[in-house]
Amino acid sequence: MSDVMSEVRTEELMIAVIARMLSGLSHVAVGAASPIPGSAALLARELSGGTLRVTLLGRTSNPTFTDGARELFDCAAQGRIDAFFLSGVQIDGQANINLVSIGDPDKPKARFPGSFGSAYLYYIVPRVILFRQEHTARTLVSKVDYVSAPGVSEENLYRPGGPHALVTGRCLFEFIKDKERFLLKSLHPGQTVEDIKRETGFDFDMPEGSGVPNTEPPEPDWLKLIRGPVGEEIREVYPEFATRMFGSS
Amino acid sequence: MSDVMSEVRTEELMIAVIARMLSGLSHVAVGAASPIPGSAALLARELSGGTLRVTLLGRTSNPTFTDGARELFDCAAQGRIDAFFLSGVQIDGQANINLVSIGDPDKPKARFPGSFGSAYLYYIVPRVILFRQEHTARTLVSKVDYVSAPGVSEENLYRPGGPHALVTGRCLFEFIKDKERFLLKSLHPGQTVEDIKRETGFDFDMPEGSGVPNTEPPEPDWLKLIRGPVGEEIREVYPEFATRMFGSS
Amino acid sequence: MTAVLTSAAEIAAKIPDGALLALPPEYAPCSMEGIRALVRRGARNLRLLGVPQFGIQAELLIGAGCVSEIETAAVTLGEHGLAPRFTDAIKHQKITMRDTTCPAIHAALQASEKGVPFMPLRGLIGSDILARRDDWHVADNPFGENDPIVYLPAIKPDATLFHGAKGDVHGNVWIGLRRELMVMAHASKAAYVTVEKIVDGDLLSDPQTAAGTIPGLYISAIAKAHKGAWPLGVPHYYERDNEHLSHYAELARTQEGFDAYLDEWVTSRTAAE
Amino acid sequence: MTAVLTSAAEIAAKIPDGALLALPPEYAPCSMEGIRALVRRGARNLRLLGVPQFGIQAELLIGAGCVSEIETAAVTLGEHGLAPRFTDAIKHQKITMRDTTCPAIHAALQASEKGVPFMPLRGLIGSDILARRDDWHVADNPFGENDPIVYLPAIKPDATLFHGAKGDVHGNVWIGLRRELMVMAHASKAAYVTVEKIVDGDLLSDPQTAAGTIPGLYISAIAKAHKGAWPLGVPHYYERDNEHLSHYAELARTQEGFDAYLDEWVTSRTAAE
DSSP: OOHHHHTOOHHHHHHHHHHHTTTTOSEEEEOTTOHHHHHHHHHHHHHTTTOSEEEETTOOSSOSOOSOTTHHHHHHHTTOOOEEEEOOSEEETTOOEEOSEESOTTSOSEEOSOOTTHHHHHHHOSEEEEEESOOSTTTEESSOSSOSBOSOOOTTSOOSOOEEEEEESSEEEEEETTTTEEEEEEEOTTOOHHHHHHHOSSOOBOOSSSOOOBOOOOOHHHHHHIIIIIHHHHTTTOHHHHHHHHOOO | OOHHHHTOOHHHHHHHHHHHHTTTOSEEEEOTTOHHHHHHHHHHHHHTTTOSEEEETTOOSSOSOOSOTTHHHHHHHTTOOOEEEEOOSEEETTOOEEOSEESOTTSOSEEOSOOTTHHHHHHHSSEEEEEESOOSTTTEESSOSSOSBOSOOOTTSOOSOOEEEEEESSEEEEEETTTTEEEEEEEOTTOOHHHHHHHOSSOOBOOSSSOOOBOOOOOHHHHHHIIIIIHHHHTTTOHHHHHHHHOOO | OOEEESOHHHHHHTSOTTOEEEEOOTTSOOOHHHHHHHHHTTOOSEEEEESSOBSHHHHHHHHTTOEEEEEESOBBOGGGOBOHHHHHHHHTTOSEEEEOOHHHHHHHHHHHHHTOSEEEESSOTTSHHHHTOTTOEEEEOTTSSSOEEEEEEOOOOSEEEEEEEEEETTOOEEOTTOTHHHHHHHHSSOEEEEEEEEESSOTTSSHHHHTTEEOGGGOSEEEEOTTTTTTSOBTTTBOOOHHHHHHHHHHTTSHHHHHHHHIIIIITSOOOO | OOEEESOHHHHHHTSOTTOEEEEOOTTSOOOHHHHHHHHHTTOOSEEEEESSOBSHHHHHHHHTTOEEEEEESOBBOGGGOBOHHHHHHHHTTOSEEEEOOHHHHHHHHHHHHHTOSEEEESSOTTSHHHHTOTTOEEEEOTTSSSOEEEEEEOOOOSEEEEEEEEEETTOOEEOTTOTHHHHHHHHSSOEEEEEEEEESSOTTSSHHHHTTEEOGGGOSEEEEOTTTTTTSOBTTTBOOOHHHHHHHHHHTTSHHHHHHHHIIIIITSOOOO
16 A cells, blocks of 8 residues: 555545445435535546536535525436435444434434435435444444434335445445345455444345455545545535645635 | 596496405406406506505516416415406306307317416405406306306315406496305496396396496596506507507507 | 537427427517427427417417427417417317416426426316316315315426527526426426527526526527527517517418418528527 | 514514524525524524524524424534534423424425425335324325325414525515525515615516515515624625634533523624614
């Protein structure tokens, strides 16, 4: 690993992993509280030669939408958004996500902001990429305490969308819809299968054949883009994230 | 009757009759093919000292609406439109209106433009004023051949709106909801009750007491307004009507 | 990405025979140049949706034999009288007409805009419009009691075609107050637009202009067509040509007169651009 | 006719205790001066609707004891962390929370805008949001087969309160791209607006400006409030004051700290205007 690579931060690795999954798409939207996916989408747009359209919720310059706050949802309903990103205070092995509370929702031990658009977009957008940097048995659980949005639905339910993958600070999982389970796809630097098993609260599948590959690191020119124009552009919506990652503007 | 009055055209009398019914309202909307009601609404606005808001469909200057063609209907649904105007190729004694066809609708003897927004606004706007200059047994019929919108509905149907009056070239009818019938309210100059009975295809009620009053003529200053600023303003939407009535601009 | 084309003819070539084609009212800019191009290319079996009513757009397409079905709240030449080719086609059962009411069209398009299978609408009950629509449904409001309401199925046009005052190379189109054009673009599978001019820069970059702009995301193809709405107008750009419309209304009383009009003003000419 | 008032205090006086009050997201201009005026007048039992999510507007009103119920898709201080007064109120059951999802709020307001009793919405089925909402309804799509869909009852707020960059004496308010403010004004019984400035003339008379303007028809009262969105921003006018919001987030961790904040920045001061 080169010197540049050894300095890759977990966030930057996650940005690169997500950006790879956006290759070839036409339109990616990024919701609230999503600086890593936002950076990934902007990186993917840079790498696409301009064919990828990126909509960042909360940005006021260069708008994609002109019909108000509902347009994100209407646009997704029209089939015009290829990928979206969701997180959770808990995510379980069936890809259910919880953005609301821990414990009894009426008397919660902890209360979080709420479900935002997840209970809609998770059903509608074809490729929903889950992300959560903290990968512990506390965040990746066997069963969420509150289902903001379910990972899978009954056959007859109208559901063109759903979970595609889960990107954490330790690894990449792919979601296998037929099995309703995650498959461990690749390990971030320094992680072992045993680490993942210990830190994950749900059961998951292992790839067939010879072990789990390592997560592909970002190309050196990707890091230049992330730390340069992508970082500057994400600063408009996420100034604290940008300052923490890339320093003051 | 003064000289000025003797020169009052039927259209001008209808404008005055309608304008009187708009007194005290907040917002009046005028739909397609409605030059007489449009002029009446503008006259009523002039007489209101600016408290009456008038929305003329099809005008591009001084817009009232900024949300596209649906806003007229949404605005009415919100209870923000007090009066609207409808006509018919046929109107019957229950205030049903026909804007579509004569004879079998599948093989019509005559076909007209269509129902526009009548099948919605007739139910929703509290005070719908019907107008039809031609008052003959051909236009005012016992039963319309096609119901674009019914005059009355079942008790349980959501219907805050409905017919208020019918203004023709011969007289003014008031619609009595409880009886589901028209009441002859006043006669235009030169008309007798016998004339109205002969030229009307439906039965109607007569006022109690001493005969039918004459329709109140427009005040002389109303005529000045109609032939002056009102005529100029209506020209934007109805240039042919304005030229026919008031000459070239 | 929006295709930037060079003529209305190229736009018309993208709208296939049999398409469900949504067209705007005459007070929004209509792509009359696009309509003429459809006539020139000999389009057939178009199913027209008037949003919410029609004038000369439907007249030209019906008279030229391009149309098999039409759904709209009205067809009229306004102060120039009844629409003669429409009336003739109805009387002789050359086209299938589905009568409706303006807000039903707006609501059914909003259903597609929002990706829901239907929308409820007040009114309509007791009308012959409803009685003659077996594709509509009446049922109780689930939140009321003995409260029937009409359920309208979503309408998803294959294509929409309209004219704009200005567009840019990104496919953004300024529409100002004419928001029904935005709903049509959102709700349709494809949106084709002719514009008076294609401006430099990006219409979305100025917040004042952006507020009245449909993003290129929703526009399939755009082409410049100077005076492309003629003989109709473009608000604040040019007025409708009432003299020409009156001339049309006169000629179109007979099929022969209409054919002569078509020959003089449509088929013998190429696009103005 | 729109009432032209002289202060945010007069606006706050028009919003009664117990009102269902719709408020915009932080990226649309929020009337923070109006919110502070509600705190100053000691408003009680407000039922807040976040369109579709909340930040410091709900925090101030909840922390000051003005709120009994809240319906929203989220409450968060964004990059400044969780909303501490909201979290505290939920944990100690001081307020009733109805969790929802953003498009459900937009759709329920559009139902009121369109005067229909409900709107259908995809998604939601299988979530605990739906499981915990006994005011919502699941039934088959009448045009499908074995196709369940959620029916949402219309939401008609008693009042909506927001801030605008500019308004005029006719009550017209320029909102640019922030169309959710227009839906809120259309759907609510009353709309109250503070603005940075009241301009001469009529915002509807220029077609470019009119495209981004809510007509005075929908605005009950308007008042000038310079920097009225602070510490939030007004797009293209001023940025949000992240330093101040961070300071708030720090203090509001405890009720004592919040009370000190309120004393320093709200109750001890009259409106900036």
